[in-house]
Amino acid sequence: MESLSHAFDIDGRTVPVLADVSLDVAEGEFLAIVGPSGCGKSTLLNIVSGLFPPTTGRVTVDGAPVEGINPRIGYMFARDALLPWRTSLANVAFGPELAGEPADRREAKARDLLRLTGLAGFEGSYPSQLSQGMRQRVSLARTLARNPDILLMDEPFGALDAQTKLVLEEEFLRIWERDRKTVIFVTHDLFEAIAMADRVAVFSARPGRIKSLVALDLPRPRSVTAGRFGPRFQDLYDRLWDDLRYEVVAAG
Amino acid sequence: MSPVSVAAEAGAIEARARHRKRARRQEQSRTNLWRLGVLVAFAGAWEGATRGGLINPFWVSNPSLIAADLWKAFTSGSVFLHIGVTLYEAFLGFVTGAVAGILSGFALARWDRLSRVLDPYVTALNSLPRVALAPLFILWFGIGVTSKVILAFSLVVFILLVNTYAGAKNVDQDLVIISRLLGANRRQLTAKVILPSSIPWIFAGLRLGLAYALIGAVVGEVIVAQAGLGFLISHSAGVFNTTGVFSALIILMVIAMLLNELMKATERKLLRWRPQIPGI
Numbered sequence: 001m002e003s004l005s006h007a008f009d010i011d012g013r014t015v016p017v018l019a020d021v022s023l024d025v026a027e028g029e030f031l032a033i034v035g036p037s038g039c040g041k042s043t044l045l046n047i048v049s050g051l052f053p054p055t056t057g058r059v060t061v062d063g064a065p066v067e068g069i070n071p072r073i074g075y076m077f078a079r080d081a082l083l084p085w086r087t088s089l090a091n092v093a094f095g096p097e098l099a100g101e102p103a104d105r106r107e108a109k110a111r112d113l114l115r116l117t118g119l120a121g122f123e124g125s126y127p128s129q130l131s132q133g134m135r136q137r138v139s140l141a142r143t144l145a146r147n148p149d150i151l152l153m154d155e156p157f158g159a160l161d162a163q164t165k166l167v168l169e170e171e172f173l174r175i176w177e178r179d180r181k182t183v184i185f186v187t188h189d190l191f192e193a194i195a196m197a198d199r200v201a202v203f204s205a206r207p208g209r210i211k212s213l214v215a216l217d218l219p220r221p222r223s224v225t226a227g228r229f230g231p232r233f234q235d236l237y238d239r240l241w242d243d244l245r246y247e248v249v250a251a252g
Numbered sequence: 253m254s255p256v257s258v259a260a261e262a263g264a265i266e267a268r269a270r271h272r273k274r275a276r277r278q279e280q281s282r283t284n285l286w287r288l289g290v291l292v293a294f295a296g297a298w299e300g301a302t303r304g305g306l307i308n309p310f311w312v313s314n315p316s317l318i319a320a321d322l323w324k325a326f327t328s329g330s331v332f333l334h335i336g337v338t339l340y341e342a343f344l345g346f347v348t349g350a351v352a353g354i355l356s357g358f359a360l361a362r363w364d365r366l367s368r369v370l371d372p373y374v375t376a377l378n379s380l381p382r383v384a385l386a387p388l389f390i391l392w393f394g395i396g397v398t399s400k401v402i403l404a405f406s407l408v409v410f411i412l413l414v415n416t417y418a419g420a421k422n423v424d425q426d427l428v429i430i431s432r433l434l435g436a437n438r439r440q441l442t443a444k445v446i447l448p449s450s451i452p453w454i455f456a457g458l459r460l461g462l463a464y465a466l467i468g469a470v471v472g473e474v475i476v477a478q479a480g481l482g483f484l485i486s487h488s489a490g491v492f493n494t495t496g497v498f499s500a501l502i503i504l505m506v507i508a509m510l511l512n513e514l515m516k517a518t519e520r521k522l523l524r525w526r527p528q529i530p531g532i
Contacts, residue, residue: 049433075433081426085448085525095434098444126525146434 017043018054019207027149028180032193034244035203035211036251041186044208045152048184049075061150071099074148078155080135082127088114088138089123095146106145113141116175133164140172150182158187169196169224177221190244194236195224202243205251212243313495321499335503337480338469341397345404346465350458352405353412360413361420362442378414382406383471395476404468408461412454419453420446452526455519462511470504 017040025031033041047054050069059066061073082091089110096106114123117137127135136156143151156172157165173196176183187193193200194216202211216236295315301307302314309317325331360367360374386403393399423446431445473482481500488496 051429051433069433069435071435075430077426077430079426081424081430083427083431083445083448085451085523094431094444098431098435098437098440128525142434 016207018047019209021057021208021210023201023210023213025182025184027182030176030183030185030196030198032185032187032197032200033203034187034190034193034200034240035208036205036244036248037188038206038251039203039247040206040208041203042154045075045154045184045186049073049152071146072148073150073152074143074146075152076139076143076154076156078158080127080132080139082135082138082142084127087124087126088119088130088141091127091138092141092145095142099146109145110141113144114138116144117141118171131164133160133168136160136168137171140168140175144175148181150184153183153185155187156185157192158189165192166224172196173222173224190237190240191228192224194218194233194240195222195228200236200240202240202247205247211247212240214240309494310492311494313498317495318498318502321495322502325499331484331499331503334479334481334484334500335507337397338466338473338482338504339507341400341469341472341480342404342462342465344397344401345468346408346462348401349405349408349465350412350461353409353457353461354416354454356409357413357416358420358442358447361417361446367417374410374413378410382410383468386472386475390472390476395478400469400472400477400480403472404465407464407468411461411464412457415453415457415460416450419450422453423449452523455515455523459512459515459519462515463508466504466508466511 021040021044023031033044035041046052048059048066050059050066050073053067061070066073083094086094089107092110092113093106096109101109111123114120114137117140119134119137119141122130122134125134127138130138136159140156157168160168169192183197185193185197197216199213199215201213203209204211214236218232218236298312299314299316302309302312360370383403385406386399389399389402389406393402427445427449428441431441436444469480470482470485473480474486477483477486481504484500485497488494488500
């Protein structure tokens with residue numbers, strides 16, 4: 001993406017949200033974005049997903065500009081946003097169903113994905129019968145079901161309790177390491193960012209700019225929990241937190 | 253904790269659950285007993301007051317007279333025509349009104365321009381007490397079944413329109429966005445997201461609409477008709493037959509309650525994905 005800027009009109013006032021953000025994410029890269037609340041991280045993902053165009057600048061995927069919603073880009077929210085009247089299986093099969101895939105194929109695909117996300121046996125459950133963590137697993141499976149090349153994740157584990165979060169992070173890493181899709185992962189959890197990503201972008205307070213971009217030289221495959229107390233992890237954490245703390249304080 | 257105490261605790265929990273279940277059942281049967289008591293007391297007081305000469309049964313009838321009248325009406329079969337006519341009118345008005353109301357509710361919800369233009373007219377027609385239209389409908393469509401069907405229709409259609417519109421407008425925006433991101437086009441969005449998420453609203457409307465369809469049919473019959481429970485009521489009242497009025501009222505009450513239960517059962521089946529169905 002190139003020199004992306006965006007402003008929202010709120011009550012007639014123009015509020016700049018993103019200021020001149022340029023980022024290049026390599027294929028197969030896992031990029032984490034951290035920043036203070038309201039710095040435009042989610043707005044950035046909304047623009048990349050094609051939900052709305054930026055005020056200025058442009059987003060390209062493989063050289064082609066993103067104009068409107070693109071099935072090659074999968075997007076997962078902090079809220080599971082599952083269709084409450086559909087079972088897990090039908091929720092995961094929803095994307096393929098919209099694309100017109102035949103019933104038996106999309107169902108087999110959904111079954112595989114539910115197994116992959118650890119939900120075998122819960123195919124017939126409705127979202128209201130599942131825990132938060134399980135719903136987020138269904139949501140992940142649903143995102144993967146359209147087989148996107150790029151995954152946009154907006155604090156996907158942000159609404160979970162600390163233990164469930166660790167388990168899901170671990171499993172997501174395992175799934176990601178199988179096929180290494182390009183990931184842009186927004187979080188406000190610096191631990192999460194360092195434990196999972198190849199690079200971390202620290203955003204400034206609003207309007208969001210990229211304050212620093214740090215490549216993490218931690219080995220893979222990783223464990224979310226095991227590396228957490230090593231010296232290198234600690235160095236990276238200190239450095240990123242220095243940048244981030246300043247912005248968080250600035251954001252009030 | 254030793255395994256023994258764990259097992260003991262599990263046993264205790266089960267026993268407590270059993271106890272709670274039994275207590276609930278007992279509470280339910282106590283409630284039923286009290287309900288029956290209220291009915292018996294009411295009917296007894298009514299019967300007693302009319303037999304004791306406190307009130308003249310000519311004006312208020314009494315339970316034994318009504319029971320005898322109902323018995324005669326059902327054994328002779330004379331009442332079935334009237335029940336059939338009223339149900340037929342209410343049913344036709346309900347179905348046509350519901351279909352038209354749901355379709356137009358969706359149309360208004362999905363086409364902003366249409367709803368902006370028509371909004372004042374919908375509000376105006378909806379504010380009009382539509383039973384006031386009954387004389388006009390009878391003038392236009394005659395004293396037969398048609399005018400009652402139209403009256404029931406006019407009551408039902410707006411209830412469903414308003415409810416469907418509200419349901420379609422109250423869709424969780426997250427669901428709409430995620431569905432669009434998953435590739436839903438406008439038609440798929442309507443059919444697979446907005447329609448199912450409006451179902452609880454539509455059902456609330458259908459339940460209300462069913463009651464109003466019956467009201468439409470009966471009010472139309474009371475004004476002028478050749479058959480139907482409303483006709484029975486106004487005809488009986490016209491010849492000072494209060495027992496006949498009460499018999500017809502009781503039949504209407506039972507029909508309305510049965511229809512409502514039928515609707516609730518259908519709703520439970522269709523909305524089994526909901527954690528619980530709130531209220532009523």
